[in-house]
Amino acid sequence: MAESLWRAIAVYRIAALIYVAILVVRNVGFYAHPMLAWPVLALTAAWTLFTTYAYADQARRRPPLLVADLLVVMGVMASSAYIVGEHALRTGRPTLAVAWHVAPVIAWAVAGGRRGGIAAALAMGTTDILVRGHYDQAGFTGTVLMLMAALAVGYLVNVAEVAQQRLERAIELEAATRERERLARDIHDSVLQVLALVKRRGSGLDGEAGELARLAGEQEAALRTLVTGRAAEPVDEHAETDLMALLDPYASETVSVAAPAGAVRLPAGVAAEIAAAVAAALDNVNRHCDPGTKVWVLVEDEPAAVTVSVRDEGCGIAPDRLDEAQTQGRLGVAQSIRGRIADLRGTVSITSSPGEGTEVEMSVPR
Amino acid sequence: MVVDDHPMWRDGVARDLTAAGYEVVATIGEGRQAVRIAAAAKPEVVVLDLQLPDISGVEVITGLLAAVPGVRVLMLSASGEQQSVLDAVKAGASGYLLKSAGQAEFLDAVERTAAGDTVFTPGLAGLVLGEFRRLAVEPAGADDAAPKLTERETEVLRLVAKGLSYRQIAERLVLSHRTVQNHVQNTLGKLQLHNRVELTRYAIEQGLD
Numbered sequence: 001m002a003e004s005l006w007r008a009i010a011v012y013r014i015a016a017l018i019y020v021a022i023l024v025v026r027n028v029g030f031y032a033h034p035m036l037a038w039p040v041l042a043l044t045a046a047w048t049l050f051t052t053y054a055y056a057d058q059a060r061r062r063p064p065l066l067v068a069d070l071l072v073v074m075g076v077m078a079s080s081a082y083i084v085g086e087h088a089l090r091t092g093r094p095t096l097a098v099a100w101h102v103a104p105v106i107a108w109a110v111a112g113g114r115r116g117g118i119a120a121a122l123a124m125g126t127t128d129i130l131v132r133g134h135y136d137q138a139g140f141t142g143t144v145l146m147l148m149a150a151l152a153v154g155y156l157v158n159v160a161e162v163a164q165q166r167l168e169r170a171i172e173l174e175a176a177t178r179e180r181e182r183l184a185r186d187i188h189d190s191v192l193q194v195l196a197l198v199k200r201r202g203s204g205l206d207g208e209a210g211e212l213a214r215l216a217g218e219q220e221a222a223l224r225t226l227v228t229g230r231a232a233e234p235v236d237e238h239a240e241t242d243l244m245a246l247l248d249p250y251a252s253e254t255v256s257v258a259a260p261a262g263a264v265r266l267p268a269g270v271a272a273e274i275a276a277a278v279a280a281a282l283d284n285v286n287r288h289c290d291p292g293t294k295v296w297v298l299v300e301d302e303p304a305a306v307t308v309s310v311r312d313e314g315c316g317i318a319p320d321r322l323d324e325a326q327t328q329g330r331l332g333v334a335q336s337i338r339g340r341i342a343d344l345r346g347t348v349s350i351t352s353s354p355g356e357g358t359e360v361e362m363s364v365p366r
Numbered sequence: 367m368v369v370d371d372h373p374m375w376r377d378g379v380a381r382d383l384t385a386a387g388y389e390v391v392a393t394i395g396e397g398r399q400a401v402r403i404a405a406a407a408k409p410e411v412v413v414l415d416l417q418l419p420d421i422s423g424v425e426v427i428t429g430l431l432a433a434v435p436g437v438r439v440l441m442l443s444a445s446g447e448q449q450s451v452l453d454a455v456k457a458g459a460s461g462y463l464l465k466s467a468g469q470a471e472f473l474d475a476v477e478r479t480a481a482g483d484t485v486f487t488p489g490l491a492g493l494v495l496g497e498f499r500r501l502a503v504e505p506a507g508a509d510d511a512a513p514k515l516t517e518r519e520t521e522v523l524r525l526v527a528k529g530l531s532y533r534q535i536a537e538r539l540v541l542s543h544r545t546v547q548n549h550v551q552n553t554l555g556k557l558q559l560h561n562r563v564e565l566t567r568y569a570i571e572q573g574l575d
Contacts, residue, residue, distance in 0.1 A: 256529060260499065
């Protein structure tokens with residue numbers, strides 16, 4: 001995109017040079033100092049040639065060249081005041097840089113976006129008007145047109161840049177997804193199978209072999225979650241996200257996560273709060289129950305609400321313990337889970353009895 | 367019959383089954399071959415890895431059911447990839463187990479599958495619940511109503527998804543173990559029936575075009 005714009009500028013500059021040459025040949029008889037017009041025309045040609053080469057290299061499209069370009073063209077234009085002469089200019093003879101002077105302005109717009117374009121257009125426009133010395137509508141029209149052209153090109157360049165970045169990001173994401181899928185296939189075919197096998201064959205054994213089998217089982221569960229886990233898209237607070245992308249990682253050797261096959265879409269903020277509440281419930285099991293206590297998480301996606309249950313088969317909580325923790329001002333399950341879900345206008349029910357395990361059911365309206 | 371592309375797994379599973387007193391009629395590593403051999407070997411139960419190198423789990427299950435009507439298929443999967451598990455269940459598999467399940471759990475699942483029971487993991491119950499809800503919300507065709515679960519069936523399925531055993535569910539809901547089992551089986555039956563109706567309708571539509 002930018003590359004073709006630079007080429008277009010070079011073509012424009014060459015076309016403008018031909019136009020300038022024709023005008024000089026036709027008007028030279030009216031100039032105040034006609035002999036000086038030829039060296040200036042030569043300089044115009046030389047500069048056109050130089051910039052065509054100079055701008056062709058991306059590394060040189062930087063302030064030094066851009067500023068030089070603007071100054072040289074402004075110089076050529078300013079020399080018109082002496083060479084063409086005040087009288088000829090006032091009677092409508094063009095300057096020595098007519099049309100050609102737009103090229104550096106467009107170059108600035110391409111290199112510096114809208115702001116660069118406007119700055120260059122204003123500088124060049126002011127020079128043009130001062131040199132020609134008549135302040136009527138015709139005098140301003142050229143400058144206004146140049147300003148608008150700079151704006152349009154600058155805008156175009158900004159849009160192109162954003163589009164380019166998006167495209168690159170999309171390509172990156174796609175490559176990452178493909179790589180992930182490939183890895184998942186490989187891991188499934190090899191590592192996962194072997195880990196599950198080790199766990200299976202060793203689970204009845206005592207001592208070190210049994211321990212190895214247990215470790216293999218843990219890694220198997222973690223790896224399985226990793227390769228089948230859903231990708232959480234980068235989202236802002238209000239965009240929707242898949243709740244399961246946040247909950248699936250909790251699945252492990254002891255934690256079973258049951259959910260619908262599809263995505264459970266919720267606003268990102270809501271999903272994060274639910275995930276935090278689930279984490280609090282799981283953390284509670286970890287802290288208060290024996291290691292290896294099984295936990296089941298169930299996610300239900302209904303039209304009116306999303307319900308998440310966390311059930312464990314642990315030691316259970318005596319009915320008064322929850323209230324006790326709260327009255328003692330401790331930040332327990334009660335506060336953490338009830339608070340978060342209440343903020344989402346949801347309801348929480350905690351059923352538990354000693355020895356029977358605990359079940360926390362959170363329901364959040366859509 | 368054991369179908370798994372991973373030789374170590376295949377042999378391990380076959381050995382466990384033999385040790386537990388089952389007769390393993392064939393061990394196979396590919397789906398097409400499995401369907402071909404099943405027609406001759408007539409297994410009662412197929413222990414099937416869901417991810418085979420040649421054809422999809424759904425294709426294997428459809429093929430097996432066509433070759434040996436009434437065969438019971440217990441799926442094993444290493445990854446637990448959700449959509450493929452759900453599709454396989456809809457295609458007619460009668461049970462599902464993660465490969466990480468313990469040996470005792472596996473043998474118990476085979477025994478129940480052989481007895482005609484449905485083997486559900488909590489994860490599968492969650493998937494099936496989700497599928498019924500999806501079907502209920504989805505705008506259905508005018509002529510066929512989306513399959514619905516009764517309140518009791520939903521209740522039972524939710525408890526399965528929360529990890530309760532059939533015995534615990536029976537206690538909690540004051541039902542017999544057999545009734546709980548029937549409820550679970552019915553949910554699967556409804557899903558499979560709906561799947562067949564959909565497929566038939568699709569075939570007719572394609573044929574009429």
